[in-house]
Amino acid sequence: MSRVVRITLWTVGLLAVALGATLFWVESQLRPEPLGERVKGLLADAKIKGGVARVEASLDGRFSAEGIDLILPDGTKISVAAIKGEADLLEIIRGTYALGSLEVKNLEVDLRGRKAETKVAGKPAANAKAALPPVVLGPYAATGRVTLADGTLLRFSVRGDEFDTRGKADLRAGLAWPGFAVGKQMTDPRGELTLKANFRRPLGADGLGLDDLLGDLGALKLELAAKDAGPLAAGSVGLTLSAESKAGKPGLAFNGTLSDSAGRPAARLTGSHLAGRTAVSATLDVDPTRFGILSQQLPDVRLSGLAEAEFEGARWQASADLRALWPDLGKLSRSLPRNSRSEWKLAANAQSTDDGFSVRNLSVKGNGVTLAVPQTLTWKGGLLPVNADAATATIAAEDADLVALNPFLAAADLIATAGRWTGEASVSFKDGKPAVSSVRTHTLRGLTLERGGKPLMRDVDAELPLRSEDGALALSPFTLSCAAGNIAGGSLTLRPGADGAWSAVANVNVGIVELASQPNWEDLPVDKLRGIRVSAQANVDRAAGKAPAVTAADARIFRQGLNLLSLKLRQPLSLDGSKPTGVLVEAAARDLPLESLAAVVPGLKLTGDLTRADLVAGFSREGLFVRTEGAPLAFARTSVTWSGKNWVKDCDLAAALDLLIGDKATVIGFSQAELRNRGRRLAVGDVKVGLGDAGTTLKLEGDLGALAEQPFAGPLGLVTGGQYRATAERSQSGDIAVGIQVREVGLKQSTGRIRQADIAGKYVPKADGLSAEGTFKLQASELSSGRFTLTQTTAGARTDWQAVVAIDNADVDDVLSLLPKSEEEPTAESVPRPDRAPFWAGHTGSLQLTVGTAKAYGIRAEKLVIRAEADEKSVRLTQLVGKVAEGTLTGRGQLAFQPTISNGPYSLSATVALSQFDFGSVAQAFPATKEFLQGKGDATVALASVCGTPGQLAGKLQAEAQLTSKGGRIRAFGDKNSAMAASANKVGDVSEVLGGLAILVGGNNNPKVARIGAAMSAAAKLQKAVADFQYTSATIKASRLATGTIKLEGADIRSETLHLTAKGSINVDPRLGFADWPIGFSTQMRGAGEFAQYFQALGFGAAPSPVDGLTDGPGVNVGGSLNQIRTDLAEKLQQAIENVRSSPTPAGNAPAGSTPAGNQAAPGGNAPATPKKRNPFNDILQGIGR
DSSP states (O other): OOHHHHHHHHHHHHHHHHHHHHHHHHHHHHSSSOHHHHHHHHHHHTTOEEEEEEEEEOTTSEEEEEEEEEEOTTSOEEEEEEEEEEEOHHHHHTTOEEEEEEEEEEEEEEOTTOOOOOOOOSOOOOOOOOOOOOEEEOSEEEEEEEEOTTSOEEEEEEEESOEETTSEEEEEEEEEOOOOEETTEEOOEEEEEEEEEEESSOTTTTOSSHHHHHHHEEEEEEEEEEEEOSTTOOOOEEEEEEEEOOTTSOSEEEEEEEEOTTSOEEEEEEEEEETTEEEEEEEEEEOGGGSGGGTTTSOSOEEEEEEEEEEETTEEEEEEEEEEEESOGGGTOTTSOTTOOEEEEEEEEEEEETTEEEEEEEEEEETTEEEEEEEEEEESSSSSOOOSSOEEEEEEEEEEEGGGGHHHHGGGTOEEEEEEEEEEEEEEEETTEEEEEEEEEEEEEEEEEEETTEEEEEEEEEEEOEEEETTEEEEEEEEEEETTEEEEEEEEEEEEOGGGOEEEEEEEEEEHHHHTTSTTOTTSOHHHHTTEEEEEEEEEEEOTTSOOEEEEEEEEEEETTEEEEEEEEOSOEETTSOOOSEEEEEEEEEEEETHHHHTTSTTEEEEEEEEEEEEEEEEETTEEEEEEOSSOEEEEEEEEEETTEEEEEEEEEEEEEEEEEESSEEEEEEEEEEEEETTEEEEEEEEEEEEETOOEEEEEEEEHHHHHTSGGGGGGGGEEEEEEEEEEEEOTTSOEEEEEEEEEEEETTOSOEEEEEEEEEEEEEETTEEEEEEEEEEESSSEEEEEEEEEEEEETTEEEEEEEEEEEEEEHHHHHHHSOOOOSOOOOOOOOOOOSSOTTTTEEEEEEEEEEEEEETTEEEEEEEEEEEEOSSEEEEEEEEEEETTEEEEEEEEEEEOTTSTTOSEEEEEEEEEEEEEHHHHHTTSGGGTTTEEEEEEEEEEEEEEESSGGGTTTTOEEEEEEEESSEEEOTTSSTTSHHHHHHHHHHHHHHHHHHHHHHHHTTTOHHHHHHHHHHHHHHHHHHHHTTEEESEEEEEEEEOTTSOEEEEEEEEEOSSEEEEEEEEEOOOTTSOGGGSOEEEEEEEEEOTHHHHHHHHTTSOSSOOTTTOOEEEEEEEEEEETTEEEEOHHHHHHHHHHHHHHSOOOTTOOOTTOOOTTOSOOTTTTOOOOOOOOOTTHHHHHHHHO
16 A cells, blocks of 8 residues: 555544544534433442532543542442542543543542442453553642541542653652641641652553563652651651662662651661562661651551562562560550560561462570571461471470560560460471370460450460361360469361361360359359369361361350250351351250350340250341240249349340341241230240341230339330230331320329220331321320321421311329329429520421310310411410310410520410309319309409529419400309308398397387498398399409519409409419419409498498599408318408497487387477387397397
8 A cells, every 4th residue: 555545544534533532522522411321320320329419521621520439339439529620532532541631629538437448259361461652731739638448538639740651751740648746736747759750661551460561661769758847846857768770671660768856877778670570678777756757656666677578470478587575665655664675586588489489597585485497488378387397396485475566466466464375385297187296285374364445364274285287286174264264175186188288176164153253254153153164165167169068066064064055066167258058056044044155245134044944046038047946945033134224124035036137137026925924924925126128017905003013114114004905017118106094093102093095006217207197095084085196397407397186175183183193292303504505406397186075174175176286486485275164265375495485495475365264164173163153254364474494484484364254143152052051041031130120119119120221231231141142343464573472463353333453463382283372362343222221220431532433342261272262251241230330329329220119209399208009129139129
């Protein structure tokens, strides 16, 4: 093909590619769906959650994105505030990833939720050699932070002028991480990195292996520095590393220096890379106390010596001659003395082999302990060496202080605070079989261990005889003992096999009482557990090329040869994580003291016996199962205490257990369950509790009184007897249906009794809250019933509630009779501190309550409607309507939270009105007063209260009330048929007769008798009049003070001829009910017409007032209580008669209208008086006059 044709084809091809790229960018702007929607689709395809708030790109290569929030499939969270840059489209088309510029702002990476990578078994991926395409990056910059899995926060910034895989790269980075305290000040650690590199061939073009990348490198200079930017200036640490490949010469040589805060070399590195072989040599003199800002992050060990290594592909070799010193073990635990030391020397050579690795000339010495392998030991994947040249490994201890081993024990979170170690044994290997030569049995004396600062083992002696037998390595018989006796004993045997196979056998015997002498076991009841021991045996085998498996295992708790609990493995269990199908373990128990089981759970205390248990455990397709096999579980006289709190006391339990733990659901079921206490059935039935996708069902019944006596009963402790039945069901969707019925329930300190009560409902959880609905019934004497719906919606920290309650009929007296009656004397309480936020903070909502009929204290109500709303600052009563005591009820109110008001922050204001209600119906609440009032009236009440806490609202309530009535009847002596009224009427009748006779007979002959008669007649008529006083208007004003006292501001009750006024109060007595509080009213009567004549005859008033024409009558005092009203009207009338009787008669004064015939002067003036006939009542009336 001619050169012209080739050039033409290349030109056309490039133009086509350029045109295609242009069309792609144009199409990205003109397609109906936005570019962000396509990015969203790409993220979804990659199983990345989240999205990008805004993304833009233009034809000139500029691009930007904002609001990036992503969650990777492994749980890593990535967010970026903004990205912008410029792409070189032509270079990208040519195959080079070229960006003219790139800026990333506020990149945040959160690793706290990252999940560990799950390895999926399968065929290995094809061994394709990965390569790096050409990358060219112009000026770039990034800032952000990284949150590590442990919560540590790192802040970073990265920038550079150029990164070109075909030529050179430069990078500058900064890093900041949390500091540490020095006294009262904190360090401020910062790290700085500078990198410059030249490539002698395109970086990564031949592969991404270490050999490939080192071969690409022409020269490199790396500088790292860590320093303290705070005022402490804790010291800086630096690392420099240089690498160079000289022109015309193969290979790469490098060297570096790690300098401490004093500038002293702590490590010198030299090395080279040639033809795939890398050699490194390090001379160490590391003292972490000299590493300034990094000293707190480094282990407290001083390391010195020489270490060398070579790598070539999969082959390697290494040697070390090091000295390690821990100068202060007291930093590991407060239990260790300060400045206690541990020093060790290590010398070893190791290298890889074709099928394993070998170690030669191994020597570890320090603190009286020696581990030496002077020959070569070779491993080929097995547990023990396999070389056949009779190499020997020796471990010896000469009264070694176990505290010196703490640098190694600390890796297992263990600290030895005391103990000595003595012993010597050698193990030689031939054909993979060990042979032990024991010079002195290894023994530990006075071993004391702690974990996490808490004692774990105290003053324990151990005998650890190492021996070999028929190709097996055994620790037998070992013992652990203390002053209380032999804690544990047994044997451990390890038998190596060919090609990495091995088997191990363990036999352990533990004494419970001896164990109780050790830390964390002191609560075990020694007397009850005396003689109980635990034994366990297990076989673990590993076949060549396979994972280890437990092939046999059994354990038992026994006393004097009798098994109390036994466990047995029914089939092998591989330790590779695979789960065998079917029953894996069986367990059986007989008369096992529960104290021995509680010992393994910190904070749990059990008493009683597991009288019978036959259980099996294993795996099915659904998951792990545990269930009873045969007879149900049986516990006797069981008590449970958790974290110091008693939950169950002296109960017997029998139940069949069925537990399933699956990937998607967990179910625990108890069927035919029966819980008893002293022969009483606390609960009988079936329970299945499901978690995850599984449902839940519950059907229980029992003795509610017996259940209430248990510590876990909580509020049920008020119950003294009764029966219950409870059902519950939770579907897989999460809906919960509940039903509870109780019968004949008695309550402590209560006069009432629940004859029956039923609650049935449904609860539906939602993503943003819940909904619930149900019905309820309660009957003590009368039946109360209703229904409700409830909806909860949660948005962040705020919750909205919508409730609707409809009560068909309610007997409030029934409910009140169930409340406990306090027998305690009221005591003065300290004044609580005012609330800083309303008690409904974070909650809003509304309530609608309707009541068909209700009765309280004998007062009847109908068609009540109550509506209330709550927002952030107030709770409002928006509607109150209904019929009460045959009258119409209305009302509104508000409880506001106002932090600025005095004595607040709560402020209550409300008004309630009751129009045309029947006095007699209201008086039903006070039986002693119901016969005294008849009529109808209108009442209004204004309520107000300002206080600091909700509990003070009622105590500081103030009320202003007014009652008006346009007609009614007041009976001072009760109903006309009552005994008191009948007695008053009889007395009045007799008094009126006697008074009339006295007036008739007294005449002019005895004016005093006539006056007394007139007074008696007036008193009798007045008493009869007030016994049935029919008024035409009444106005009463009263108020409740903040102290609780009710003050009668004024009462004005009148008819056409009688006017009553009153003032007074009802005083608080916290020891009594309201109807028994002491009352004190003073009343004044005034009258016209016949009442004016009565008052004049009795001497209360002389003449009508010129202002209103009324004559003053008696002032009457009312006392007692609402339940027992007393007045002094009778005493006042009697005193008035007595006053008339005892007063002298003025000359010529005779009662009005009492001038009898014959009392006129005789004609002529001196005529003798006409003789009078003798009055038959004269003597009686004269006696009255006297």
